[in-house]
Amino acid sequence: MTDLVPLVIAAHGTRDAQGLAQTRAFADEVRAALPGVHVELGFVELAEPDVAGAVHNALAHIPHAVPSDEPELVVLPLMLNTGGHVNSDIPEFIEAGRDGHRVSYGGPLLPDPRVRQVLEERINTALAPADGPAWRADDTSLVLVGRGALTTRANAEHYRLTRYVGEEVGFAGAFPSFIQVVRPSVPEALTMAVDAGATQILVGPNFLFRGRLRTWLSEQVDAWLETHPGIEVRISDVLGPSPLIAEVFADRYREQVGEPGNGDGAPVYLSGLRLAGRRVLVVGAGHVAERRIPRLLEAGARVRVVAPNAGIRVARLAEQGRVDWQQRGFTDSDVDEAWFVLAASNDPEVNARVSAEAERQRVFCVRSDKSSDGTAYTPATEEAGGITVAVVGHRNPRRSVRVRDELLKALQV
Structure with a gap:
């Protein structure tokens, strides 16, 4: 028994078997990201225990003194998007297992940008594999594969x-496709890419773990070829267990329990830097750097x-002389004479250094x-009417963006 609300x-x-092992490994990563929190793993189908059983098991770890207006248990879907499982199946499991206890239920992983970051890392690895020639992205078309759902919102996402x-x-070029339920199918999207002039195509499965969907994808691509x-x-790899996605999951948990600091604002002194x-x-020249450098x-x-x-x-900015690109790895002396540093490589060890x-x-x-682990946060910023609006959130960048946008609307009234 701990004083922390358990998580399912x-x-x-x-x-x-590999997909199941990856799921269990991810649960271990969440446990590491939430020390002291009892974490149960349950399944909607095809594996045991089911979600209702996991909820029942977690009840034994509810803290004794939980205020009456706060949840006694948190359940989070390990799903990328909304859909039937998120909207119907999991809530039914919760109701079957909660035995009258107060349960807080969170949302899916996307559109948190950290999930997209992991997806792009898998795609970039496939573009430049260790055992084969590298492909230039601008010579390659992307077919991004989703699960496919009866929920329009999930497909639109x-x-x-x-x-x-x-x-x-x-x-x-970039072409969306779905492995099941809705169109365009994977073969249809591949054909669209070829019709648009593609001769090399990177197929990116937006799947969390290995399983039958990844197997079907390989079979469909082979048949099309x-x-x-x-x-x-x-074909790039699935997202797989990832400490970064585990942090997203941990943040979802913190949102549900209102962890101290989460509702009290970011623990920073908000200021403005005059960098002229x-x-x-x-450090790093991928999509994060591309967003921040302008x-x-x-x-x-x-x-x-x-x-x-x-x-x-970034390469174009360097060619234009707008940035000084040093095409090499980081050394400690790079920090010399810097007034401000952005660690944005795709290697956590480099960022830590x-x-x-x-x-x-x-x-x-x-x-x-x-x-x-840094000493500064990047706010969500925008300008309107001669005013710069900057919002810094503690753990939820999406909420910072929403608050920023609402403030902008108010300024435009």
Whole structure:
């Protein structure tokens, strides 16, 4: 028994041994991200225990003194999008197992940008595999594969995600597809890509873990290739267990229990930096850097980018002379003379080194992968009517964006 509200992870379930192992490994990552919280894992189908059983098991770990207006148990769906399982099946399991106790039920993982970051990491790995030639994103088309649902919102979210990934990675074209239920199917999307001129295609499964959907995807791609000689296709890996996605899940839990600090604002001193003419170091040149650098340039900063490789947008800024791109790995001396640092590589160990050196030199540093380990946060900002609106949230960047947008609406009245 602890003083912390227990958590039930409501996963889909699979008969695939590797997929089941990945699901259990993810649950362990969530436990590591929430020390002291009792975490149960339950399944909607195909594996045991079911969600109702997991809820029942978690009841034994409810704290004795929970205020009457707060949840005694939190259940979170281990699902990327909304759909029948999220809207109907899991709530029915909760009702069957809760035995009158107060249960707080959270939402799916997307559209948290950290999930998209992991997806893009898997895609970039497939573009430049260790055992084969690298493909340039701007010579490649993306077919992003979703599960497919009877819920329009989930399918629309997949279209939105495809646009984000296509532009952030820099693909020549990006085509949404679905493995089941709705169209376009994977073969249809592959054909669309070829009709648009593609000769090499990266198929990206937006699936959490391995299982029958990933198997079906390989079978569908292989069958399509038999009738399309001369077209090269690669399939990236599933998201898989990921500490970053586990942090998203942990933040979902904190939102439900109102963890101290979460409702009291971010533990920061909100200020503005005058960076005109001052050196700013950006380590990494992927989609996070691409989003942040334009703002730094607008502030007049002298931006130096340190990264072995760069996305199209950062490379273009370097060609235009707007940023100083050092095409190599990070060294501690890169922090010298910097007034502000952004650690935005796709390697957490590199980001940790950058943050540690910035700390040693007393330079404020934002960590894009784990904000709590940096010394500064990047606010959600926008300008309207001569006013810059900046919102800093503690754990929920999506909420910061929503609050910013509502403030902007108020300014425009």
